[in-house]
Amino acid sequence: MQGTAVCQSASCACAAADQLLLADTNFGAMSAPGDLLICLACAIVGGSLAFFLWRRPDAPFRPLLMLFSAFFFACGLKHLAHAASTWNAAEFTASDGIAEAVWWCAHHAVALLALITALGLLWTLRRAVDSIESLRKENFIRQAAEKEAESQRRFSQNVLDSLSDHVAVVNSAGEIVLLNETWRRFAKENQEATCVGHNFVQQLADNDSIAAKNAAAGVWESLRTHQGAQQVEYAMDYGDQRRWFLLNASPLGVGAGAVISRVEISERKRTEETLTEYVVVVENSRREAESANLAKSRFLANMSHELRTPMTAVIGVADLMLREEKDPQRRDMLKMIRENGNRLTDLLNDILDISKIEANRFEIKPKSYSPGAVAAEVVSLMERSASDKGVSLQLVYETPVPCAATFDPLRVRQVLANLVGNAVKFTEEGVVVISVAVEGETLLYTVSDTGPGISLEEQAMLFEPFTQSEHTRSQNPTGAGLGLAICSAITEMMNGRIWVESELGAGSRFCFAFHAGPLDDSRWQDSPSMDDCTPLCEPDTLAEATSSFDYRILVAEDVPATQFLLKQLLQLAGAQVTVAEDGEQVLELVEQSPADYDVILMDMQMPRLDGFDATRRLRDTGCTTPIIALTASVMASERQQCLRVGCNDFLGKPFDQQDLFDKISDLMESREAAAEAGSA
Template sequence: MVYQPTIEPKTRDDLAATLLAALGVAIGFAGLAYLCVEIPRVYGHVTPIWLSNGFLAACLLSSPSRRWPALVVGGLVGALAAGAHAGDSPTINAILVTLNVSEALLAAVAVRRVAGQAIDLGRPRDMLAFVLLGGFLAPLIAGGVASSIHTFVRGGDLLTNVTGWVLNDILGMLTIGPCLLVLFRAKLYLREQPLTRDGMLSILACGVMTAVVFGQTKYPLLFLVPPVILLAAWRQEVLGAVLGGVLVAAIALVLTIAGRGPIHLILSGSATQSTVLQLFLAVSTFVALPVAAFQRQRRAIMAELVETSAAAERSEAKFRLLAESALDIIAHSDLHGQMTYISPAARSIMGYPPEELLGVGYLKTLHPDDLAKISEVVRVQRECSDPALAPPAATVEYRAFRKDGDMIWLESRPTLAFDPLTSVPNGITDIIRDVTARKTLEMDLRAARAEAEAAAAVKGEFLANMSHELRTPLTAVIGFANLAAEEADLSPRARRYLDRIAAGGQTLLTTINDILDFSRLEAGRIALNVRPTNVADLVAEVLELTSAGAMAKGLTLGADGLAALPAQVMIDPERVRQVLVNLVGNAVKFTDAGKVSLAVVHQENRLRIAVVDTGRGVAAEDQALLFARFSQIDAALNRQHGGTGLGLAISRGLVELMGGEIGVESEEGKGARFWFEIPADVAQTDDKASDEDDLPLPPPGSRVLVVDDNAGNRELVRSVLEAVGVEVAEARDGEEGVAAAAAETYDAILMDLRMPRLDGVSAAQRIRAEQGPSSGAPIIAFSADVRLGPLDPVFDGATPKPLTVMSLLSTLAQAMSGPAPVTA
């Protein structure tokens, strides 16, 4: 069940309160009308004051607008009853009642439009609105019409009747209206300004002075009453002004009606006497109310000033405490560079008391070499005159000297300060921080970085030397093992031994290549050579390279998706081959039974290759280690299968270098799926098919000079080239190579890069420069260093160590078939 709130009880309560208020208005209006008419009639006087209209206006202004219709009806009922009692005819009664109620309603509407829903006579605006609109304008309009009608019906002097009638209404409105409005808000006024002894005495003085003035008929002492009312208004503000005014009006009316008071010194008749009395009471009230309102406002302003001053003092104390407790120096200087304030932190940071750094004292502590830099930052701030265009504060670091002579590093952020009232620049505010520890750390880090870079350079040089020193003997080991294996008269045992030598050399070469490739990746020295490539042929080549290991373990090796591939795509075939060989080799290595398959897909100019095996798989917690350098997920596996732990790290580096990504999906015991994806735009195919099956050979009878400091390498090259009909000459170092090239003509020169006495680059440059018989021959770099980066332009090609027959022959054939180089 959902509870539905109801407003019926509240509505009933509001209706009851409204009806009760309307009844009170009717009784009050009628009662006041009776008193204002009957009491003066008993003493033979005309009505000197009309309170009913002011009473109704005050009730309307003190009530919400929704109650006004009921209150107006109540006023009409009370007015009709009073008119009937006074003996007015129904017509006259209806007209006068309508005008009286209209006067009260007109006053309430006009005042509320200016003052709003809640009228507070303590505010000068509300007080003036009530006095001018309710106290004068409304009675002047409605009273003038009512008195004119009354004169037209009953006769008499129109000016006298209008003046008396209007003054009656004004006096009633200004007497009872403010009194009721103040009494309705008496709690508020008393809470703001409690009733004091001086206030009570000042109100009592109003009564005493009025009684003294109106208790005698000998002297015209009316001028003595307003000052006392002003005193009550000054002491007790609005409440004092209203209560004093009511007390004065009551005593003055009673004594005047009783035949006492200075009003009777006027001999022009009762009408004139009544008019003077009305003017006296109206002026007294009109003077007291503004004074009371402005006194209340003055007191509020003074209280606000006191509170603002206290708040400013508290704020100043708070910010002073912050400044004095701050670990950084807070400083302020004028626009001429004179330091006007420095926080106490200067003592702990600079060693100086703050007062010693005021004026230009702070500038004397700065390092001379940094003074211009600081001055420029401050100058930019000082030259701005508009807060909206103020440049952003710039941070500046500089050196300074402590009082004890030690140099420290400081950090400043000078900011232009503006006057909060005028927005005119008045100085520079700065936060000065000691950053000596940070600067020391930065210098230590720079030194450590320089040391690390030097160590990296040494490491690179070491790796380059090791590459040369390791690959040089490997060239001979692998090359001669392959050549010896081709001898027809070898025994099976000897052939097996040679195969193992070649396999061992190849394994050692792979390890060296991994280490060097990883070093080059870290240094960013690997450049891609993107060209049109047949991916199907590349995959077939990788499968052929790894087929021996798969056949030895009885694994099935295959690839899917090759038929759907484009004829050629733009990739770096060497780097893709390197990644594939690594992934397929690992799959074969860690798969004991089943199969290893490749899934190749080309879609949206991206090549995606996955290597799937049926091996033991990789646990989820170990997969993050797979692509980390020097990482093996199981030391036992490392011992069983070998490896440096760099293969997958190198693969990841190469794939990311190619703009792709690499990953693994595996469950322990359910095999693994390694994949990588790289950009691969479809290449434009050439309609002219080339025959790539023929082995490129240098022309028979060619003469080649081999310059190498390793005799084994020279012998290996000689064995390969003489087998295809090429004449070979040898030189043991760069100097001998230069001399040989200057003495005879050669069709090509194979030049090692690292040799004693004269290195390969210098030797090649001298051969070109000396313009000997072989200065125009193609010079081919023959070294392990050709893998490390770009070659010197003096070379026409390169073949790496360890030597392969295909690389050597194809490089020579290509170089010898090209145009001869231009000699100097």
């Protein structure tokens, strides 16, 4: 545009000079020097424009400037011709027609160039006006877009400022382009170098915290791949305080950066650390408790073993003496020894049961069994002790009872025997009634007595371990208070419940109910039957019951008292008995004469070679003689181990003499039946 202005000024000057020269009608020689100067000026201006255009090929309005350059050269040529013609005016006007023709041509050429230049100038001005209008419109649109962008920026900023979390927008280089007020205020209060233009991602990468470096790596990944939001936790130190943040980075698109938001989670992290420490403490406490529980179980098992071994001799010898003793007073004393030995055994069983319950090692094994038979067996078991006190023991069915249901008869018998035993113990006179009822697939057993009753305050504590009511302790101080706690635990394991209904002076009703499905609907009983019950035998009738017990039995036992008891008991029954003190002697005796023994009674805890290894080695040699394991341990794991090594059956100490004879007889009958089947 500046070149155009220069050209216009020069054109005006040339036009003025032409008018002055044309006004001089005399074409005097005085104007010749001026024409030469004007020619020189036009040549300089035209040459300058030409040089400018040569050096600046990209100059605006290049065609117009080229016309101006040609115009100036033409003007200079005109004035040169005019100077030549006016140098000798008289000569020119009188005789030289050639000079006049040159002048005319130059004059009209200059006029034509001037016209062309003027038209080009008008065309250029029109384009310039159009260009200016276009630029004005573009400028208007740009300003409107800038206003809209600014409005959007202010709107976005206001939205960000309204958020309670720290929010920022970063570009693809990680530099902050928008930052909300919450983050700005936090940065100001905590001297955090976070502001617009600051490279926040690089700040994270330069932090010493591994978590912060991981956060930076996650944001860089979002900026690089433009997809996949990143969520990471990281910590930063502010003075002597470490603060934790949860950072989210969401990419905005290719090259558009990402939105970063973070929320402080320091309180949550402290809570998590506290909970972690608490969990560690609880876990350590649990392990210590389990270790203590295991140690207690081992201690109880060992003590049980050590106590059961002498109790076997005490109770067994008392039974043997009762067979021979005729004096009533001595018989009463022997019965006292036997009963207290049995009571001590029951206490040991209760302590072990509580230990197994606490260690979650108590097992419930449902099978098909008669609900009425369980109750009848308990009546048979407790009838003698009830009659000794003058208490009547009755069994009734409140509803028809199926002949078979699915439950654990051993555990139900244990609960029912405990309840009946308590009822007999605390009933001085009257009756104890055992009732059985069925509701759907639920079995309900009830034990009612005419005893002293229990107050409401004491009923709430009855099923706690080692707990007895004040009235109970005053009336009958025996017992450790474990029986009802065991009953409650067993009932709960069977998905049932147990409860008591009682009042002082009016007796008590203990009830327990549990699911026992499926029931056998093929046959029901309306009243109890004692046909399936085995009555208890008095010690002095055992010899008669086993008079044909002529088996050859090898007893492996290291305790002299137990050796004596088994030898006397079996010999009185008619058996031939050989005693071995350890497993090595058992192997020697069987190796010498394997056909001399019908049954082996194997104590599992013996010196030199214990019963487990002895049984295993006997089976390895091909010995098929039935072996009954005798052990003071009542743990289920040891029973299973006995069967695994090759024992045919298991009998715990102290053992019931009738159980011993029954197991031996059953094994021998099974063996004889198998032999007959093989020979046939």
